[in-house]
Amino acid sequence: MQTRNSIMKTKYSIVFICIVALVIIEKESSIISRVSDKIIQSRAPPLDPHSPLDNSNTTQNGPLSMLKMLLSTLSGAKGNSSNFSDEQEDDELDHLGTYNSSQGRKHVLLLARTRTGSSFVGEIFNHHGENMFYLFEPLWHVERFLSLGKENYNGTMLGRLYKDVLRGLFLCDFNPLEKFISPPPEEHVTAALFRREMSLSLCEDHVCSPFDKEVYEPYRCRTRRCGPLNLTLASESCLSKQYHVIKTVRVPNLESLQPLVEDPRLDVRLIQLVRDPRAILASRMAAFDAYEVWKAWGQDGQVPEDDYEVKKLKGNCDQIKMSAEVGLSHPHWLRKRYMLVRYEDIALYPMQKAEDMYRFAGIPFSPQARDWILRNTAQEEGDEYSTRKNSSEHAEKWRFSMPFTLVQVVQRVCEPHMKMFGYRIVDDEKTLINKSISLLEDRQFQ
Numbered sequence: 153m154q155t156r157n158s159i160m161k162t163k164y165s166i167v168f169i170c171i172v173a174l175v176i177i178e179k180e181s182s183i184i185s186r187v188s189d190k191i192i193q194s195r196a197p198p199l200d201p202h203s204p205l206d207n208s209n210t211t212q213n214g215p216l217s218m219l220k221m222l223l224s225t226l227s228g229a230k231g232n233s234s235n236f237s238d239e240q241e242d243d244e245l246d247h248l249g250t251y252n253s254s255q256g257r258k259h260v261l262l263l264a265r266t267r268t269g270s271s272f273v274g275e276i277f278n279h280h281g282e283n284m285f286y287l288f289e290p291l292w293h294v295e296r297f298l299s300l301g302k303e304n305y306n307g308t309m310l311g312r313l314y315k316d317v318l319r320g321l322f323l324c325d326f327n328p329l330e331k332f333i334s335p336p337p338e339e340h341v342t343a344a345l346f347r348r349e350m351s352l353s354l355c356e357d358h359v360c361s362p363f364d365k366e367v368y369e370p371y372r373c374r375t376r377r378c379g380p381l382n383l384t385l386a387s388e389s390c391l392s393k394q395y396h397v398i399k400t401v402r403v404p405n406l407e408s409l410q411p412l413v414e415d416p417r418l419d420v421r422l423i424q425l426v427r428d429p430r431a432i433l434a435s436r437m438a439a440f441d442a443y444e445v446w447k448a449w450g451q452d453g454q455v456p457e458d459d460y461e462v463k464k465l466k467g468n469c470d471q472i473k474m475s476a477e478v479g480l481s482h483p484h485w486l487r488k489r490y491m492l493v494r495y496e497d498i499a500l501y502p503m504q505k506a507e508d509m510y511r512f513a514g515i516p517f518s519p520q521a522r523d524w525i526l527r528n529t530a531q532e533e534g535d536e537y538s539t540r541k542n543s544s545e546h547a548e549k550w551r552f553s554m555p556f557t558l559v560q561v562v563q564r565v566c567e568p569h570m571k572m573f574g575y576r577i578v579d580d581e582k583t584l585i586n587k588s589i590s591l592l593e594d595r596q597f598q
């Protein structure tokens with residue numbers, strides 16, 4: 153009620169301002185433009201002075217027509233206020249204040265950590281069809297470049313660098329990324345783009361140039377081979393597509409992305425993927441040599457609590473939780489632009505979750521994406537049940553291989569994270585390996 157009242161108050165005061173403005177419009181048109189600019193600006197993202205927006209139709213439209221539009225929206229909202237939710241009201245206003253310069257393009261950032269199923273989710277988007285431009289871990293180049301340098305970058309600076317590169321890529325500008333590719337591209341051509349083959353759009357006819365075996369090792373691009381990547385062609389391909397998805401495991405916190413989300417040229421949605429940290433550790437132990445030390449601890453049952461690895465684990469859990477807290481607190485800049493998804497829910501309901509993510513992203517779910525999911529979850533069409541059983545079984549494999557000592561360590565340092573996302577803590581090994589006890593609590597994240 154409180155919010156509703158204040159919204160009504162705001163609404164009436166805006167109407168009042170408008171009326172006052174209209175009354176004096178004949179005498180003082182310059183005042184109008186200031187008043188209306190203020191109204192619009194208060195709801196619009198800050199303008200980038202170099203953006204093409206400065207010449208857009210929105211600003212060329214007279215302030216009078218802007219006011220009329222505002223008034224008609226407000227009176228429309230008042231007419232059926234008995235049935236009008238706060239969200240819808242905000243939408244109408246948001247719509248007014250948002251410049252439509254992304255031209256219907258959608259930009260999705262998949263935020264994850266290694267071993268959280270992000271490649272799988274990336275593929276769900278990658279296979280959307282010909283209108284999709286997908287990039288797999290472009291920030292790998294930035295991270296590697298910085299790790300080779302002597303300078304130490306703190307989280308703030310790192311976030312800024314990542315954000316600038318991502319902004320370029322969403323706008324189909326590879327220049328900010330090129331600075332980090334090693335060896336440096338020559339005339340915007342590179343043979344070193346990380347995991348290029350993971351992107352269907354970078355393996356298309358138009359972008360797949362012929363190769364000279366003498367000069368380059370050809371890229372194995374899915375079923376074909378391509379020469380080095382001409383980034384100018386990649387950029388052209390990108391510009392011709394409506395949907396843009398980037399997967400990354402490297403962005404440490406959500407806040408650093410605010411300028412990206414508010415960029416008026418983009419229509420960004422963030423999907424954060426999380427997974428049970430016990431399962432992540434089990435999966436990393438199986439996949440990465442760097443986790444040998446955990447294996448040793450698992451065997452002799454002793455884990456030094458102040459070890460760097462344990463602290464790192466805790467740091468990771470805290471970071472993920474902090475990002476999710478920002479997202480789920482719905483700050484204004486993230487309204488309707490943040491979605492949290494658990495790996496385990498995707499394993500249980502792959503098709504349904506994929507549809508949810510597409511809907512959230514504003515991208516129509518395509519038959520190609522659907523087919524890809526069917527083929528890759530061993531799902532018989534119309535046979536939902538076997539998939540559920542099967543992929544959830546897979547998602548729970550770690551329970552039967554991970555030493556209980558390590559489970560306890562993860563639970564101790566990641567407890568707040570686990571409670572937030574609904575991962576059940578177990579007190580004894582019997583519970584851990586009892587298949588009829590689920591470690592996943594039902595949660596809706598909104």
Ligand SMILES: *[C@@H]1O[C@H](CO)[C@@H](O)[C@H](O)[C@H]1NC(C)=O
Pocket residue numbers: 209
């Ligand atoms: C701007 O608006 C005018 C009049 O409404 C229209 O004729 C023109 O095509 C628009 N220009 C752009 C770039 O949308």
Ligand SMILES: *[C@@H]1O[C@H](CO)[C@@H](O)[C@H](O)[C@H]1NC(C)=O
Pocket residue numbers: 232234235
């Ligand atoms: C209110 O909304 C409900 C459900 O959307 C609809 O059935 C009903 O007709 C609406 N009532 C009015 C007065 O608009």
Ligand SMILES: *[C@@H]1O[C@H](CO)[C@@H](O)[C@H](O)[C@H]1NC(C)=O
Pocket residue numbers: 252255256
């Ligand atoms: C924005 O513009 C695009 C293309 O010009 C159009 O398809 C889309 O519907 C517009 N979106 C809104 C919210 O007006």
Ligand SMILES: *[C@@H]1O[C@H](CO)[C@@H](O)[C@H](O)[C@H]1NC(C)=O
Pocket residue numbers: 306307308309
């Ligand atoms: C990060 O480094 C920049 C530049 O050196 C500095 O201005 C900023 O305060 C640092 N931020 C933190 C959180 O240490």
Ligand SMILES: *[C@@H]1O[C@H](CO)[C@@H](O)[C@H](O)[C@H]1NC(C)=O
Pocket residue numbers: 339341382383384385
């Ligand atoms: C890359 O593609 C662009 C656009 O077709 C072309 O102009 C340029 O010459 C190509 N670069 C090289 C080195 O082939």
Ligand SMILES: *[C@@H]1O[C@H](CO)[C@@H](O)[C@H](O)[C@H]1NC(C)=O
Pocket residue numbers: 529530538539541542
């Ligand atoms: C589970 O999936 C595997 C391959 O992904 C398949 O071979 C097996 O038959 C499936 N089991 C069930 C019960 O569907």
Ligand SMILES: *[C@@H]1O[C@H](CO)[C@@H](O)[C@H](O)[C@H]1NC(C)=O
Pocket residue numbers: 582586587588589
């Ligand atoms: C597993 O848990 C269920 C439900 O709590 C319990 O009934 C069953 O006895 C347990 N099985 C074993 C082997 O402990």
